[in-house]
Amino acid sequence: MIPKKISAGRGTLLAIKTDKFKTEMLTLTLPLPMAQRTQRLCTLLFSILRRGCKAYPDIASLSRRLDDLYDANIATMAAPTGENFSAGFACECLDSAYVKEDNDLLAGTLDTLRKMLFEPLLDADGNFSQKALELEKRNLCDSIRTSDNDPKIHSFQLCRGIMFEGEPYGKRAAGTVEDVMAVNGKELEEFRREYLGLSSPTFIYIGRRDAEEIKALIEKYFGDFGGEKARLNKTILKNAVPSMRSVEEEMSVLQGKLTLGMRSDIGAVDKDMYAAILTNDIFGGSPSSKLFRNVREKQSLCYSCSSSFDFVKGALFVRSGISNENKDRVIKEILAQFEEIKSGNISDYEFECSKRSIENYYRQASDSAYSMENYYRTRSIAGIDTTLDGAIEAIHSVTKEDVVRAANRFGADTCAFVRGNLGDGKGYEEGDEDE
Template sequence: MVVLLRSYSYDIMRGVRLKCVSTRKFKTGAVSVSLVCPLDKKTAAMNAVLPYVLRRGTASHPDMLSIEAYLDELYGARLEPVLRKRGEAQCIGFYADFIDEAFAEKNVRIIEKTVDLMAEMLLMPAVAGGRLRRDYVETEKDNLIADIKAELNDRRSYASGKLIEKMCDKERYSVPKLGRLKEAEKITVATLTKHYRELLPKVAIEIFYCGSADPDRVARAVKTGFRSLPRGEIAPFTANEIIYSPRGPVREFSEELDLTQSRLAMGYRVGEAMRRPNQAALMTANAMLGGVPTSRLFMNVREKQSLCYYVSSGLDRHKGVLLISSGVDEEKLGAAREEIERQIALLKNGEFEDWELEAAKKSIVTAYLSVCDSQPALESVYLDFGLSGLDIAPEDVAALAEEVSREDVLEVFRGIELDAVFTLKKGGSEDVH
């Protein structure tokens, strides 16, 4: 028996939507604000640094210590900057959670106070001479540059990131979530302040709440908190550029690094299935291929043939890009890749058993019903729905997954095509090129 969650939508003002999920089952309430910015190489680094700069201080809480002291009094409410890449959207903003008022003293009104603080962070940052504070911009710029360089530390995501950068070099999608180093280095107080002021009036904003409060009360709190948000022409959220098939033969890229295990990243275009995307079928197909421990890739490439230490596939449903990522011994790189391609060819041919489809469907059902048990997961999924213009609930996705047929997943498999491959190989550090 699935417990259905109630949800409510509000248009707060032009280009600002609020989604409220009502439930008493959590110990906390959660609120998030997401500015949906088009991913663009010119603005990505500025967007990436912005929530961190704004989080440093506001007009009435000018530094970190005074913000933290205020949050402490709200029973240790947390309010964190958030930065996400969803397809060709770069979503920046804040996520807050705080204890449910049932566990606090009477009349603390934690929701209003948190929403007000969040709105103040966005609308009334600490300034000096009409600009964002130099010390905040400089430190956060340094942190962003360090974060961009640190992408190297996680070899797995580094390989995937490089693949996307190369494979989608002619698309906005190639821009990483953090922006590019060159653009980050160019950030100044003047350019960031200007960008911030230009961004606010035109950006679409998604606001989310989950908790026990009356949704109308939350809507009032949001309306009040954000009343001074400037609203001009809202730049309509530009649709993702879908590439239905690769430009030409598979492109190969590689890099050397001082590591003990090689990394293999393979990028596919989902292709035709993106024309009328059946979200449940896309997710089921990905699960079947490499999303769960019963998947083709895991069972064959890893378990049966021991060709790699890990292998999995991930799907960006907004963009229609499917990515396979694997950790492989260098001498097995060729064999692992061959086996991955062979498995995909088999799936395209319909050579799979019913239990594989059933297991994949169940994993999606479980995943989406589990979403209802976690506030951060609900927040994330509702942002996805909002970006896709879908007015549905996680339970609906679970129900749709139950309906996915053999023909549905086959249609997805038939469309996928390998576009580019990136390998990260072992190279001596003395090996200077």
């Protein structure tokens, strides 16, 4: 399935025609430079738009409208890609062929989104209602506090904050609770108008219809969505600091959470990008990986120890939940396993398993509309137009030498550990209460 790329409305449509699914999906996103103000306002705008619009003035009536369209789904999206992010909407609904009545469910879903986005519910002064905004601000602040209190997320945020200090990528998406509380209804309505023309949109369609038919739908409902192409940030690629930095905090939990971040200057268009993807998989990306087999299976040091690679930012993160007393052993073992790759100690088994695993992953992506959409949207914003088949070929041609070369471009940068202060025998106090 090769996407057809055509212009539509004020942007570009990538249309994947397939009869694999009983659903249709159309996403509309704007690529934007990452900035806390934009991300904060986007999050608040999207949540307030989901509360209703002129045609469907409250959550219940908007939900009823979508349920009438056989539970059509309008989800908001704000996904980071390096120093930029894509913000927009995913419309997904049943293919009309599977319902009895004559009803174009996709057109109905797009019409609903258009009303939400272009005809919002405003007060007499033309601003978003203060009451609704205060509730949404409170929800966003709650979610910031929830992240701060989750040891796994907190460990990751600590690590990122230090690793990418001074870079947009290292900043918390929405900013602080104080930043959120300072937003007012007027500022948000001004941002809505600004958002609608901020950059040239990317539309991705997956379903049974021809690209031309979808282009016509886009032009009918979203012909005026988007505007001048925004100047996107250039991704900042840096090598790791010479000596790994460490930070430790405590939380009232049993298990410690470790995040070990590594950096490289391998970006999305680097010749070693696919070799770096393979390096990550050999290191900690699958059950055949060095981390899974050595740290978990051979040494029983943890239940989870895996790595992930951000191919746009060239950053690799190892995350593990461990007992406090094993911290030093686990860090030592993680670094030792990466040194093995750098030295070329990669067995044929490890190399071939990882290759097959990634190829399998790309092939399987074609069986899910969400996976395909995510693949093409992320690559579109990163400036790559490799298809899924192209990615399989690229992985297939990577050699062990390529992996060793890519691995040697990484260095350990920051290690963040959240110590569980209930983990040293204290445990949880139970507080059951019978009535």
